[in-house]
Amino acid sequence: MTPRTSPLHDRHVAAGAKLADFSGWSMPIEYAGGGVLAEHAAVRDGVGLFDVSHLGTGTVRGPGAAAFVDACLTNDLSRIRPGQAQYTLCCVPDGEPQAGGVIDDLIVYLHGPDEVLLVPNAANAAEVLGRLADAAPPGITVEDRHAEVAVLAVQGPRSLQVLELLGVPGEIDYMSFVTGTGGGAAEVTVCRTGYTGEHGYELLVGADKAGEMWDALLDAGVDLGIRPCGLGARDTLRTEMGYPLHGHELSRAISPVQARTGWAVGWQKPAFWGREALLAEKATGPGRTLWGLRATGRGIPRPGMTVLDAAGSPVGETTSGTFSPTLKTGIALALLDSAAAVEAGAELAVDVRGRPQAVEVVRPPFVPSHVR
Template structure:
């Protein structure tokens, strides 16, 4: 039962579909979302790598920035160089504080010079919207649309076949999007995803959520599509080395430390945190986010300590899991800058010093995007 100290969790418009499928639910950013279905995380993970998975990721935030100069305003606040893309394209970017810490990572969809759609993480949506709204110039309106839309992700080698069968557009370039009509309602079909596989994310009004879900399930049946929960999404993104906010990036872990400099428009005259990040880049970070792969059977978990070959403190695991694809433990770890790829380190796994090799993610090769 919800109390004043533990408010009731929000639920997806597809909550009853998940319950009917026997989903195990868990809390994600204040939302009750499917962790896994009866098939289990490993089978859902494997389906995405080999066929297709259907994820409800409606807990992700949705926010609009509209008005004259909206795109230029977003460009002057978030890290990536929005001027490098055209309307109909999307971009991974970061919202940083003045110290260079990551408030959130998000996707920006450029609709027009006066219309940008942002998709931040669930727990950070309100803060991203607050910051953008507080600094917005006259005429630019920032609106939280978190509860107005669902987000569905179809990921895997068969993703195109699934969407084709559902009568939805396919084949557009990676990190681009098109608008289409579903039951008289406009739906955004984006060539994005967080699994490493070829796939699409659909942003749709809640009014068509169930019809869209049912259409995708029916179209995906001949192609091996299975509903997949956020447990599989986490193992898939970890295999790719994709960061999770709150673990691999945070207010205390900068883009420079997380090796996300490619998502920073270093030549831009302004963005939040520019001075701090430029200084850190020039000096070199004291710690760096790297990949670890188990030599034996150790399964790393977030928070486990890492030591170097001499037994000295070397860092900490930020994300760790068993890789269903590799059948081995893999991790992202924030390590002292002196630790290099190819080095062997040890992770304290329940009191045992398990050997790991420092590697460069991704741990597995993604399908053709």
């Protein structure tokens, strides 16, 4: 199957991007003239621009739309007010195989009691929106807007300066959003969030205006050292933060309890998909728990590697692993057996191509977060 392309595909090709198939989309992994390390540094120290239009977008509208979504997804929408966004999870409903497992993690934009906008992951957008459409009562509509909306992420300590130069609103609280204009777009929704651990924003614009907005952001940020950044840097940045990636730290086989995302579950709510299964797991305790691992030697852990205790016995498996450009060493996220009674500071090893490589157990983030 031919991968889908973002509205900015021609810009990526012109910039010499290395493209790869990501969840059925041809997306930039890195750009010519620097690569992942330079792009990572730009976000940590200045500002980077990402095309994340592979992320899905969908609207749920109608009388009581917010209450309907709240009864399906895990987090508690009553915790936020219109104009705020919330991280949440779509879990496998009770009664289905792997109940309580994670179908997807996503962001909910609360416009009001009768309208919410959802931003799920590329690979799972159709299923999340399809499940909501199937469950929706009369009067509530679920619309897939994936092809209509482009998503750009401006991330880094200078991100606000870039938006201000364009006249795009940026003086907003963390996890809040506003709708304004700028950068050639008649309408742009700006949310102060991101996936890097730095001060940043995600901009939702009409797909037909994505190119103008991309060009305007790069032009505005030229004196601030802005760089276009690919999904390679996005992965190293989020791993340093310990942020989960669906298919790695979250999946149908990995629950929020195991992945330490129980903070995104409204445990007191009367209803959400997978509630009974998750309450039961929380009560008994998970069989495995997500931890961070920091290499103390030269080895770089990668996903799917076995974690060993001091005796050489398996105690878990890495879910993500990379070289940390900030720390100049290997880091990983790993699901470790609860029976091993691992604590922060413990010394373990990762089997890197047949050779045990020493690691220290840490509780992420690996580097300080600046998002609040």
